[in-house]
Amino acid sequence: xxxFARDRLRALAVVASCVAVxxxxxxxxxRARTLRGRALREQNAAIVRVTGLSDLALSTSSTWLxxxxxAPASAGASDAPLGLDVDPAGAVIARRGHERAIELxxxxx
Amino acid sequence: MSPALLAxxxxxxxxxxxxxxxxxxxxxxxxxxxxxxLFTSEGLRAMSQAYAAEAPSxxxxxxxxxxxxxxxxxxxxxxxxxxxxxxxxxxxxxxLYLAALEANVTIVSSRxxxxxxQAPLEDGDALFGSDVARALGLRxxxxxxxxxxxSSGDExxxxxxxxxxxxxxxxxxxxxxxxxxxxxxxxxxLLDVPTDRATDFVVDVFPPEESSIVSADIVDALSGxxxxxxxxxxxxxxxxxxxxxGLLSATLVPALLALLLLAWxxxxxxxxxxRREIGVLKAIGWSTSDVLSARLLEAGLVAAFGSVLGLVxxxxxxxxxxxxxxxxxxxxxxxxRPALVIAPATDPVELLMLLAAIVVPFAGISIVxxxxxxxxxxxxxxR
Numbered sequence: 001x002x003x004f005a006r007d008r009l010r011a012l013a014v015v016a017s018c019v020a021v022x023x024x025x026x027x028x029x030x031r032a033r034t035l036r037g038r039a040l041r042e043q044n045a046a047i048v049r050v051t052g053l054s055d056l057a058l059s060t061s062s063t064w065l066x067x068x069x070x071a072p073a074s075a076g077a078s079d080a081p082l083g084l085d086v087d088p089a090g091a092v093i094a095r096r097g098h099e100r101a102i103e104l105x106x107x108x109x
Numbered sequence: 110m111s112p113a114l115l116a117x118x119x120x121x122x123x124x125x126x127x128x129x130x131x132x133x134x135x136x137x138x139x140x141x142x143x144x145x146x147l148f149t150s151e152g153l154r155a156m157s158q159a160y161a162a163e164a165p166s167x168x169x170x171x172x173x174x175x176x177x178x179x180x181x182x183x184x185x186x187x188x189x190x191x192x193x194x195x196x197x198x199x200x201x202x203x204x205l206y207l208a209a210l211e212a213n214v215t216i217v218s219s220r221x222x223x224x225x226x227q228a229p230l231e232d233g234d235a236l237f238g239s240d241v242a243r244a245l246g247l248r249x250x251x252x253x254x255x256x257x258x259x260s261s262g263d264e265x266x267x268x269x270x271x272x273x274x275x276x277x278x279x280x281x282x283x284x285x286x287x288x289x290x291x292x293x294x295x296x297x298x299l300l301d302v303p304t305d306r307a308t309d310f311v312v313d314v315f316p317p318e319e320s321s322i323v324s325a326d327i328v329d330a331l332s333g334x335x336x337x338x339x340x341x342x343x344x345x346x347x348x349x350x351x352x353x354x355g356l357l358s359a360t361l362v363p364a365l366l367a368l369l370l371l372a373w374x375x376x377x378x379x380x381x382x383x384r385r386e387i388g389v390l391k392a393i394g395w396s397t398s399d400v401l402s403a404r405l406l407e408a409g410l411v412a413a414f415g416s417v418l419g420l421v422x423x424x425x426x427x428x429x430x431x432x433x434x435x436x437x438x439x440x441x442x443x444x445x446r447p448a449l450v451i452a453p454a455t456d457p458v459e460l461l462m463l464l465a466a467i468v469v470p471f472a473g474i475s476i477v478x479x480x481x482x483x484x485x486x487x488x489x490x491x492r
Contacts, residue, residue, distance in 0.1 A: 005112070005116035005120075022417075030453040033453055037453075037454075038452070040280050041159045043280070045159065047225065047277070048163040048164060049163055050290070053202070053215070053288070054284075055346075056153065056157055056160070057215075057238070058447075
């Protein structure tokens with residue numbers, strides 16, 4: 001194999017080694033962050049047990065995002081009546097009960 | 110794969126360095142955008158699922174005219190006798206608009222904060238979420254006035270002083286950054302909730318598998334209520350994050366298509382020099398598959414470099430910098446925003462699928478022009 005080809009392969013090996021080092025460093029960092037995140041979640045779960053609120057504080061003034069589970073389905077629209085409908089599917093938890101059976105009843109005249 | 114082919118591909122890469130660097134950078138930007146969405150949404154999903162697992166078995170709220178209304182505390186006595194119900198707790202919580210912040214904070218009552226290593230809260234004492242405390246410039250021991258609406262008929266809001274018992278750890282900001290935890294008396298005062306009313310009931314069910322049956326019994330016992338179980342809560346978060354991540358990814362698809370179009374345009378127009386190069390290779394005895402292999406290696410190396418660069422940047426963007434380019438799309442409107450500190454929770458298979466969806470079409474379109482040129486008679490290519 002000519003020397004210029006060997007030089008090219010050597011350069012590729014150096015670049016590949018650098019990339020491998022970076023990838024391994026990121027994998028180790030990711031593992032450390034994952035373990036730290038798990039420990040923090042366990043520690044912060046105490047706040048959920050105390051308050052009973054498990055929703056993430058992604059927003060405090062858009063109630064359908066702050067507590068989507070406990071907000072009525074129309075909360076997004078009521079906070080900004082002229083705004084676009086935001087997260088219409090994710091924020092809805094339907095009522096369950098006998099209403100549907102009751103409302104399906106029909107009486108002939 | 111022979112080393113000679115690899116060496117040739119490296120030489121070809123260097124000869125077309127400008128074009129290859131431009132394409133690799135374009136690829137890196139697209140991978141950065143898609144991978145950031147994946148990293149962030151998966152991190153938030155893992156966090157919300159972990160917290161949802163600690164949520165109460167059932168939450169009972171009352172709907173009046175389609176809106177959540179206050180429940181009657183006396184109704185707890187109608188839920189308590191249902192089999193498998195271990196406890197029923199009326200909970201007082203809600204939003205309080207702070208004019209000084211121009212934002213809502215979440216006031217929540219707690220009967221016991223001992224699990225947070227705190228002594229029981231006295232009237233007027235509060236644990237502040239780190240973001241509210243930072244926004245108001247509060248430290249433990251400070252007293253802050255809050256204007257409270259009063260249903261007693263006074264026209265002007267009444268100032269109420271709240272003492273900062275302590276500030277919750279900043280690491281809890283994504284969960285509790287906007288919370289103000291107080292005792293029940295203070296919560297009633299701040300939110301103007303009468304003593305015979307509460308925001309909702311928290312029902313503890315054991316065994317948890319009985320939740321759906323208990324839920325149906327509660328609806329039977331208390332007409333007009335909505336019962337939210339822990340599983341629905343988890344599904345609700347999952348749907349929300351799926352919808353948001355899907356929407357964001359959908360907006361990024363044109364960027365991917367633009368990159369592929371650019372790559373196609375750049376790669377299909379083989380220059381005279383490249384045609385001559387392929388002609389020389391064929392003339393000295395390279396087979397069509399050798400030419401294609403060299404071309405695929407060149408495209409693969411460019412794609413690998415671009416993808417790794419994009420992934421590294423996405424990792425730094427999402428987990429080290431807190432996704433500053435993405436956070437505004439994930440967060441709603443508010444003056445009190447937690448820092449987006451999330452831990453990696455992405456499944457490697459999902460990451461590989463993402464890379465495959467971007468890199469495979471790229472490698473595919475780079476082979477087509479080489480295959481077309483490699484099938485032409487070398488004599489024609491050299492003329």
